[in-house]
Amino acid sequence: MNFIALGYADLALASSLVLLNAGLSLYLALGLERMFLIAALRMAVQLTLVGLVLRVLFAVAAPVWTLLAALLMVLFAGREVMARQERRFAGLWGYGLGTTVMLTAALLVTVFALTTQIRPDPWYDPRYAIPILGMILGNTMTGVALGLHALTTGAVRERAAIEGQLALGATRREALRATVRGALRMALIPIVNSMSATGLVALPGMMTGQILAGVDPIEAVKYQLLISLLIAGGTGIGALAAVSAGAWRLCDSRHRLRLDRLH
Amino acid sequence: MLVVERLARPGMPKVGFRLKDGACLAVMGPSGSGKTLLFRALADLDPSDGRVTLDGVSMDDVPAPEWRRRMAYVPAEPGWWAATPAAHFANWDHTGPLAESLLLPREIGSAPIARLSTGERQRLALMRALMGKPRVFLLDEPTGPLDAAATSAVEAVLRERLAGGASILLATHDEAQAGRMATRTLQFAEGRAMETAI
Numbered sequence: 001m002n003f004i005a006l007g008y009a010d011l012a013l014a015s016s017l018v019l020l021n022a023g024l025s026l027y028l029a030l031g032l033e034r035m036f037l038i039a040a041l042r043m044a045v046q047l048t049l050v051g052l053v054l055r056v057l058f059a060v061a062a063p064v065w066t067l068l069a070a071l072l073m074v075l076f077a078g079r080e081v082m083a084r085q086e087r088r089f090a091g092l093w094g095y096g097l098g099t100t101v102m103l104t105a106a107l108l109v110t111v112f113a114l115t116t117q118i119r120p121d122p123w124y125d126p127r128y129a130i131p132i133l134g135m136i137l138g139n140t141m142t143g144v145a146l147g148l149h150a151l152t153t154g155a156v157r158e159r160a161a162i163e164g165q166l167a168l169g170a171t172r173r174e175a176l177r178a179t180v181r182g183a184l185r186m187a188l189i190p191i192v193n194s195m196s197a198t199g200l201v202a203l204p205g206m207m208t209g210q211i212l213a214g215v216d217p218i219e220a221v222k223y224q225l226l227i228s229l230l231i232a233g234g235t236g237i238g239a240l241a242a243v244s245a246g247a248w249r250l251c252d253s254r255h256r257l258r259l260d261r262l263h
Numbered sequence: 264m265l266v267v268e269r270l271a272r273p274g275m276p277k278v279g280f281r282l283k284d285g286a287c288l289a290v291m292g293p294s295g296s297g298k299t300l301l302f303r304a305l306a307d308l309d310p311s312d313g314r315v316t317l318d319g320v321s322m323d324d325v326p327a328p329e330w331r332r333r334m335a336y337v338p339a340e341p342g343w344w345a346a347t348p349a350a351h352f353a354n355w356d357h358t359g360p361l362a363e364s365l366l367l368p369r370e371i372g373s374a375p376i377a378r379l380s381t382g383e384r385q386r387l388a389l390m391r392a393l394m395g396k397p398r399v400f401l402l403d404e405p406t407g408p409l410d411a412a413a414t415s416a417v418e419a420v421l422r423e424r425l426a427g428g429a430s431i432l433l434a435t436h437d438e439a440q441a442g443r444m445a446t447r448t449l450q451f452a453e454g455r456a457m458e459t460a461i
Binding site for chain 2: 158159160162163164165167168169171254255256257
């Protein structure tokens with residue numbers, strides 16, 4: 001493929017932009033330079049490490065290592081989902097809910113794509129499996145985190161309204177319907193917005209990457225469409241499962257609202 | 264008849280009493296002494312220990328939504344989940360006479376909830392519970408934010424229900440109201456709940 005390889009001098013040149021911003025922040029006494037530089041440094045270290053890991057992973061191409069890497073990614077995503085919650089579930093549910101849901105949704109969609117649409121040989125070839133899982137997982141993570149956040153904060157905020165309905169004899173399902181709907185809407189807004197605006201406002205990163213690597217634009221578009229559809233599916237399944245399980249946990253079998261199960 | 268035996272939960276003294284059909288028990292005591300916790304436990308909105316039976320049927324043997332239709336809990340600060348009062352009723356058109364006796368104007372049904380006064384909201388919440396024709400009312404300061412005219416209107420409606428065989432647990436800070444409505448009080452004080460005649 002005819003792509004232009006970058007040298008380290010090129011990266012150093014680009015990093016001057018970050019340094020320029022940090023300098024401006026210092027000059028204007030904005031106090032943002034530390035945060036900015038640390039984030040840039042983190043990115044550089046993390047991406048370099050990932051690059052090295054991926055190179056080894058691709059060279060070995062062993063299913064065990066691929067699976068291990070996938071699991072690690074899901075565990076990190078689970079931690080991220082939990083960290084984004086203002087009110088998280090107490091106990092095992094706090095970490096377990098988001099992680100289990102993402103593990104199921106992201107792995108399901110990834111395996112579905114690898115075995116029926118992209119079909120690399122072997123199907124678990126890490127060069128395909130890991131990037132695709134990464135893209136699906138990243139978006140599913142956002143959906144699950146937003147959905148759970150909206151569900152728990154919504155239940156706390158709307159406690160009087162939810163219990164008001166329960167007190168009149170509503171079932172937990174009826175009483176939580178509005179909150180669950182709001183949470184699902186919140187979870188799906190980013191993916192809906194991104195599908196609606198894609199191509200008009202911004203060119204998706206993966207498609208751009210393929211074009212830069214010399215792939216014909218139509219082929220790159222087909223790939224992007226496939227990935228976007230997988231992401232939409234994964235996010236939808238993940239958010240629905242997370243919000244449903246969360247709503248179930250927020251109530252007990254006596255149709256009570258159990259906010260004491262939140263931190 | 265409502266029979267409550269050794270009802271216990273954290274933050275509330277152990278409670279036991281019997282409430283006959285058509286009777287009203289005034290629940291009194293300082294704020295934070297456990298009156299609201301008692302009502303929430305009786306409506307099964309919070310877990311509790313002990314035994315509660317209504318007409319011989321134990322709380323645990325009835326599905327919770329069905330239990331709450333028989334034991335209507337109206338909190339001091341009721342919740343709202345739709346834009347207008349009318350949307351909180353199965354059929355707003357059927358509320359006419361009741362709304363009138365609670366001194367609520369007809370057109371209030373389509374007013375935005377946020378625009379209503381505390382007293383109007385309190386009476387609408389009571390009306391919501393009254394429409395379901397429950398056996399027992401758990402009323403947490405139902406006339407707290409009301410003026411004298413509205414208070415006596417509410418009391419008249421409640422007396423009607425007592426005459427019809429329903430019973431009422433009435434949390435109130437107003438001794439005069441307790442005297443008008445109830446024959447006995449359940450007094451929460453110093454970590455105990457004592458039932459006395461008025």
